[in-house]
Structure formats: C-alpha cells, structure tokens
Amino acid sequence: MHVFIIETILLLLLIATGIFALTSKDLLASIILFGGFSYFAVLTYLIVGAADVAFTEAVVGVVSTIYLVTALNKLKRRCR
Amino acid sequence: MKPGFISFVLDTAFRVLVPFTLVYGVYVLIFGEYGPGGGFQAGTALSVGVILSKLIQGKEKAQFNIRGSMALILAGIGTFIYAAVGFTTMIFGGKFLEYEFLPIPVHELTELHVWGILGIEIGVTICVMTTFIAIFSALTGEEGPFKDA
Numbered sequence: 001m002h003v004f005i006i007e008t009i010l011l012l013l014l015i016a017t018g019i020f021a022l023t024s025k026d027l028l029a030s031i032i033l034f035g036g037f038s039y040f041a042v043l044t045y046l047i048v049g050a051a052d053v054a055f056t057e058a059v060v061g062v063v064s065t066i067y068l069v070t071a072l073n074k075l076k077r078r079c080r
Numbered sequence: 081m082k083p084g085f086i087s088f089v090l091d092t093a094f095r096v097l098v099p100f101t102l103v104y105g106v107y108v109l110i111f112g113e114y115g116p117g118g119g120f121q122a123g124t125a126l127s128v129g130v131i132l133s134k135l136i137q138g139k140e141k142a143q144f145n146i147r148g149s150m151a152l153i154l155a156g157i158g159t160f161i162y163a164a165v166g167f168t169t170m171i172f173g174g175k176f177l178e179y180e181f182l183p184i185p186v187h188e189l190t191e192l193h194v195w196g197i198l199g200i201e202i203g204v205t206i207c208v209m210t211t212f213i214a215i216f217s218a219l220t221g222e223e224g225p226f227k228d229a
Contacts, residue, residue: 052116052117052118055116055117056120056121056124059121059125059128060124062124063124063128066135066216067215067219070216071219073220
C-alpha cells in the first residue's frame with residue numbers, strides 16, 4: 001500500500017513536470033524541467049524494480065540536457 | 081566556440097567531480113556483469129566526463145580532450161573490437177560470439193564467457209563514448225555540418 005502511494009505521487013510529479021516543460025514560455029526553463037521529468041522517470045523505474053533501465057535513463061537524461069542547452073546556445077531567441 | 085566559463089566554483093567542482101565520473105565509468109564497465117550497468121552506461125558516463133571538460137575549461141585547455149574527428153575514428157575502432165571478438169570465435173570453429181571457442185588458456189570453461197563479454201563491452205563502451213563526443217562537437221560547431229553556422 002505504501003509503495004502504491006509513492007508510485008502515485010511520483011506519477012503525478014512526472015505528469016506535472018511534463019506538462020510544465022511543454023507549456024513553459026522560456027526555452028531554458030523548459031529544458032531544465034525536462035531534466036526534472038527525466039529524474040522522476042528514473043525514480044519511477046527504480047520503484048517498479050528496473051534498476052538497469054533507471055541507470056540508462058539517468059545517464060541519458062544528463063547527456064540530453066547538455067545537448068539541448070548546447071543547441072539553445074546556437075539559437076537567436078530564448079522565448080517561444 | 082566561446083573560450084569556456086571562467087569561474088572559481090565551476091573549476092573546483094570540475095576538479096572534484098570529473099575524475100570521479102571517469103573512474104565510476106570504468107567501474108560500471110567492469111562490474112556490469114554482476115550488477116546494473118554495462119557498456120552503454122559506462123560509455124555515457126565516460127563521455128559526460130569529457131564533455132564537461134570541454135564545456136568548463138574550453139576547447140584548447142581541456143584536460144580530457146578528444147577532438148571530433150578523432151572521436152569518429154575511435155567509434156569505428158570500438159565497432160571493430162566488437163566484431164573482432166565475434167569473428168575470432170567463428171575462425172576457431174564456433175558460431176558468431178560463441179565464447180567457448182575463444183583462444184585464451186583458462187582453467188574452467190566459464191571463464192571464457194567473462195573474457196568474451198568483457199571484450200565486447202569494451203568495444204561498445206568506446207563506440208558509445210566517442211559517438212556522444214562527436215555529436216557534441218557537431219552541435220557546438222567545432223566540426224561537422226554546422227561548422228560555419
């Protein structure tokens with residue numbers, strides 16, 4: 001039962017960070033919220049018992065955040 | 081490309097974090113048979129070390145630097161290591177990646193599985209790490225199709 005409550009909280013946080021990352025006006029804030037989305041995905045994978053998938057998601061989340069910030073550095077505008 | 085962020089906090093954090101990240105990548109590669117981890121995760125951890133070195137210290141003064149063109153060559157070498165282990169077992173009479181036929185003198189037959197899996201994981205690690213570095217150097221405009229952008 002406790003695990004179910006934690007899973008529900010994590011899924012709600014996952015959905016909330018996803019929606020805010022999609023609707024944010026600032027592109028840098030959107031990228032950072034996407035990093036948060038990746039972090040909650042890691043916690044969700046861990047709590048359902050997939051440690052290997054969680055590890056892969058953690059390292060790929062870091063690298064994809066670096067890539068998105070580097071691509072944003074090339075853009076002229078910072079807002080949507 | 082800009083000459084990197086000059087900052088006391090970033091420099092100190094780099095000196096503490098990045099060597100730990102590189103050692104942890106090698107640990108994940110070696111320990112990947114018994115716990116979570118493996119070639120892909122180890123390669124990504126190692127590439128994060130090199131990419132942070134390029135970001136924080138700049139392109140010229142980076143301590144752990146691999147250039148973009150060199151990274152593409154190393155990605156090919158990693159793929160070659162994977163294929164070489166596979167075809168070695170075919171030459172010595174087995175199927176592709178059948179580790180019992182590896183020409184290494186061991187006491188027990190199960191040790192050959194360890195050596196074979198370690199060989200292909202080293203190949204996967206080198207390929208993944210240098211491919212991430214090549215994508216990063218193409219994004220920053222150091223080399224590749226966006227060079228003049």
